[in-house]
Every structure is written in structure tokens, then in C-alpha cells.
Amino acid sequence: MLTDHQIQLEDPEILATNNNNLGTKASLDNEYSSFKMNQRCRVCGEKAAGFHFGAFTCEGCKSFFGRTCNNLSQMDSCKNGSKCVINRKTRTACKACRLRKCLRVGMSKGGSRYGRRSNWFKIHCLIENQKGGSTDDMPDEEDLLEENHSERTVSTPGSLKSYPTSSPHSNHNHNHHHIWNPSSASPSTSPSSFKDEKSDYSSSSPHANIPFINPFFPGNPFLGASGFHPMAPLFPQLATNNPDSKSDFQSNHQPDFLRWYLGCQPQLMAAAGQHQQNQFAVAAGPTDRKALQSAVSPTVSYRSLSPSPSLEDDQPLDLSVSAQKAVKGFAMDHRRSSVRMFQYGSQGVSPASPRPSDSEDDDEMEAQDVEEHFRRSGMILDLSSRK
């Protein structure tokens, strides 16, 4: 196994792996680069201009969403039964269906990252790509025929075959309201239906008492079209430069991670268990940690044990935030490769935006109040009736 020195110099976030160049970040970047160059707009199928508002989109759909997602209320509904096909030629026909498509592919405002994509994000993209993507009413054949075919062949089909996309428990059509808490189900969340289907992966958690933002909370706008989990799991051992930790992940945890990432979350609970109570779990690499640091109020206390080279590299990253003075609750949206904050304030739960060192006035919220709010919002699994 290569010990490419680049690994030491690169962003110490976790590494991707494939058969061709197992475990190197270079391979990940290479794969992602070709992937990115051939992306099409997830809304209309035109050649994508970039990753905008949480999805690869063209300039038009980017501008459209940026304009219209603010005034959802005054958007007149579709008169064709909300069944309009959205492609490059028809995207201007029905604004309602176009916006619906935007939301369906995961677009939303806030929490954007301007810098490089995180490795989590790249992995996510490649896995999703290998899964075949959503089989929506996406680009017309007509549209594709009019585009440059030579570009599309750059994409290396099957180059990611090594990714264990089909675990023993393949999980298509997994419910958005999965309950991955084995001990007690909140009445507001879905009943035991999922438990019957996926009990193998949700019944073995040893940390059922830890509150955690449920990424599948009802109405989560960041759930992808496939119901894919928008939040990266907690894998502290990945957020380190310690080679042993990385190889440990690759040999022992990567399959579990991938299985989780494809819809199952056994490791997530275990990772969440490393966090204390009254804390909302967060996992991030140094880039995300920096964004987190600037996004979160200075009153928020957080500990960072790694992976800065000057710190203990062999310690798991811990960016957990004390709920007593925290911005209350947040989670990383690695699918969007951004710090996505769920900030509790007088305006209710809303995505947080970076702010300077002000506002000492909104940290009187008690931990249980914060928790209760998230619970009422369906964002927290009601794992236990603490306090």
C-alpha cells in the first residue's frame, strides 16, 4: 500500500479508495475531476456550470433557484398536475415544476462552501455516480444528442467498481424517515416499519442515549432525490493524519462506512457515542472545522483534538459543541460539502451564516430547551427521556 507523501501534505481529511489507485487522495481527486467535468444539470440536463445551491446545475437553473426559492409562497402551482417534464427546452415552461425539481435534487440556500470540495463530498459524488444516479425524468435523449459527446466519454464508467455499492442488505427505496434508534421511537417519527426492513443495521447501537440530529427528519430539504443521507457520518478516526488510523479505517471501517453511507448507520451511532451528553455531534475535517469555527458564535466552546499537525494526530477529531453555550445544534452537510448549521434562535431553526464576534444575547437557551426544540422539529430522535 502506497504511502504517498502527498497524503501527509494534503488536507488530512479521510481518503478515498478504488481499485486502480487504492486509498490515495490523488486517485480520488482524479476520479472526481473527470466526474465533475462531465456533470449535467440535475434539474434540466444541460451541461452543468458547477455545484450550485447543493446540486450540479446549469447557469439558468442556478439563477432560477436563486431567484425563486425565496418566494416559494407566491409561486403559483402547476396546472398540469405537477407532472411537467423538466429539461433544457421545457425548463422555462412551468416554474412550479422547475422549482419542485430543484428542491427534489437537493437545492437549498445557505451553507455553501466557496473553497475546495471536501473529500467526503467527492466520495459522495463518486458513490452516487456509481449507483447510477436517480432515474428521474432527467435529460431528454434529444438534449443529450445535441451536446458534445466527446466530453461525456471522459467519464470512466466502472472505474469505481471497487466501491461496495451493494451490501448484503441492499437498500433501495429506503424511507426518508428511517429510525435508526433501536431503543425507543419517537411518536412523531415513523413507526417500526423500517426496523422490520433494516433492523440488522439499526438494532446494534450501543449508544442509544445520545441525542443526535436526525438527518432524516421530516422535511429535511437536503435529502437527495434518492433519499440519500445528506450528512456525513461520524468517523473520528478518519480525521487524522495518523497512518495507522487511516489504514485501520480502510481495512476495518471502510466497508461499514460505505454500507452506512448507502443507507445504513451502525457506525454512526458508535461514533456518536464518543460525544458527551448535552452535545450535538459533529464530524468534520480541518477545512470544515475552520468553516465551523467562523460560522459558530464565539460563545460556542468546542474542542479540537485533531488533526492539526501541531496537535495529537492520533487522537480522534472532536468538534463537539457544548450545548450550554452552543449555537445550539448543527451538523455537517458533507453532501453539500459545507458547514450546515441548524441554528436555534428567535427565528426558529434556520441555516446559520458566518457572523463576526457579536451576539452574546442568544445563548441563554438551556440544553434541554434546545433539544426539545429540535425534537419538536423532528430533527432529533427521541432516544431517551432524559431530564
Place this chain on the structure above:
Amino acid sequence: MLTDHQIQLEDPEILATNNNNLGTKASLDNEYSSFKMNQRCRVCGEKAAGFHFGAFTCEGCKSFFGRTCNNLSQMDSCKNGSKCVINRKTRTACKACRLRKCLRVGMSKGGSRYGRRSNWFKIHCLIENQKGGSTDDMPDEEDLLEENHSERTVSTPGSLKSYPTSSPHSNHNHNHHHIWNPSSASPSTSPSSFKDEKSDYSSSSPHANIPFINPFFPGNPFLGASGFHPMAPLFPQLATNNPDSKSDFQSNHQPDFLRWYLGCQPQLMAAAGQHQQNQFAVAAGPTDRKALQSAVSPTVSYRSLSPSPSLEDDQPLDLSVSAQKAVKGFAMDHRRSSVRMFQYGSQGVSPASPRPSDSEDDDEMEAQDVEEHFRRSGMILDLSSRK
């Protein structure tokens, strides 16, 4: 039966009749007035602004058609299977479907009348109205609910019950390519399918040898959504001020006319028989005759025996045009209440526009050449192989 003196003073075109005020033009005008005030756009269902391009439409659809009907070719087709519902809210969504709807309700350019509506037109409207109109994907319930209901109640439902809309041979879904010539069917026109269905009304013509512009010619853009005949029939006895002629019509011919107007044409052939060979039949009241006079080249010779008061009121109107020096062929489009000329020139068949006393140079066309052109265009039934 009333002998309202208004009849004498009014336009001497034929009279309409209903139960309430049988046979008076006042009743027709009254009925038509309330009908017109409550018309909705035939395209989108919005309150109609008037009769534009051959159909009652709103301002928007009027402007839209005026803009787009010229560049049909560069109109991109619908991407929803041409099934878009067109109403006030969705009319801007799919231009292709909107234009298709416009054409379907009979809109077209040219041949418009600026003055009063003819009585034929009013009768047409009232009959169509009584028939219930086309049951298209017309105005949404939602749209109608948002409009002023008080206006709509002005319309007197059932006020035209006296019109014999359902003749013994009710004719729904009559084919656009009807053959109403019993003797010989053109190979280019439809086969004997219609004859099987409607032979009662197409087999009794005593004037099978007279060429006549077939209003059902393939591609006739003036055929309404219901396939309704766009051209008014020939009823010379109606174009007179002679009271006897009018009462004769009311008692003897009106039922036949209405039956014809609803899709059968026995009387049409009889009327056409009054015209000489090498002439293309025309029927018109004095208003239409005036328009005809200004539209047709001065080289066209026509005879007008009536109904000017200074002329023989008891003679049937004859505006037939000699094909030798005629603009070649034309017919009245009473449905559009306009003189609709099918003018033969170097540009081919096109709607004629009024022109001054010039152009002595385009009357070299022989009668049979004109006829042949129309026949090739599918506009003339190939009744016989004269010459």
C-alpha cells in the same frame, strides 16, 4: 307574427328567430348582444375582449396569435406531448400548445371585418352557443371562480331552445373531409365513409355538376374546433327585403338551413345550382357584398340583383363572379363574418386583401386553370370532369 318595422329599416340580411321573439332581427341582435357580452376567450377562458382573428379571445391571446401565427415554422414544439392545458394561468407556459389551441378554435389572419357582425355570424354564434360549445380543456373551474359571476348570469341559458339543434340526423363528429357530392368523389378527398354516415343529406343534390369551393378542404384553417362549417350556405331568398321571401324562409327553409348549418348541406347544393358554370358561388348580404366589391379586383364582373331597395327586392341576391375575369375564386366566411377571398395569383392561393382599382394584369387565368388550382389545393370538389 310580428311585422316589426325595424325589419324594414335594418340591414336586410336574413333574420334569426327564436321562441321569444320569432323571426325578428331585434331578437337576434338582443340575443347576440347578451351572448357577446359574456363571451370568454376561446383559447384560455379569460373574459373575451372581442372577436379577434376569427374567434372570441382575450387581449393576450389576440396579441399572442398576431405575433406567432406568422412564424409557425420556428415555433418549437411542445415537450409535454402536446397535451398542455391552456387556461388563463397556463397560457404562457407552452407556446406550441397555445398556438395549437388558437388554430383549433379557428383563429387565422386575414379576411377580417371591421364593421358590424353579419346576421349569419350572429346566428352562427347563437347556434354554436346553444349546442354547448366545444367541450375542450377550456376554462378551469379555478379560473372561472376568480371571475365576476354576476356577468356570467347575464347570459340567458336555454333562450335559444327553439333552434332545431338536433335534427333527425344529429351529426356529431362529422368528418372535416365530408363529401357532399353524391355523384362522384374526388380521389384526393375522403372516400365514401361519410356517404355511409350522412348519405341522407348529400345524395339529393340536383346540381352535382357545379364546381364549388369545398369548405371542408383538407387543411382549411377556418374549420372550427367542432368541425363546424365555416362558410355560410347559399340562401339567396334570405338576402332580400321582400317579406314574403323572409317568411318563406322562416316557414320552409329555416329548418333545412339549420340542419345544414349543423353539418348537412342539402340546401347548399340547391342554392349553388342557381349559379352558372365557370362561376364560383358566393352568398352575401349587402354588407358582405360591399366588402366583396372592394376586395375583388375591378376586373371582376359580378351581378347584384338585390337587395338594395332600389333594386328588385324579390330577386335573389347573386354575387356570383365570372371566372373569366374574376379574382378566380372566393367564398364568404360568415363564421368569421368577413369576406374571405381565396385569390389566385402568382403567390398561389392566399386570402385577398382589399385593393384599389389597379392590376389589370392578373386576369389572364382561364377558368379551368383556376378551377384546377383549387382542385389541386383540395379546395374544390371534383364533381365532374367538365371540359
Place this chain on the structure above:
DNA sequence: ACAGGTCATTTTGACCTAC
């Protein structure tokens, strides 16, 4: 009384800039 013109308003997306 309608065809055609006018033009303010709306919608759009390619392009640019700030971060």
C-alpha cells in the same frame, strides 16, 4: 369594432465580481 402598433413590465440566463 377589430388589426396592428406601442411600451411598461416580467422573465431569462450569460457574464462578471466579490469572497
Place this chain on the structure above:
DNA sequence: GTAGGTCAAAATGACCTGT
């Protein structure tokens, strides 16, 4: 490398005018 701003171009329809 993306969010947001810019702005020219296109589409729309209420209103006006000539006939």
C-alpha cells in the same frame, strides 16, 4: 469555485390608434 449582481434580450398583455 460558487453566490449574487448585472443587464441585454425575449415575451407578454393592457392600452391606443387607424380604419
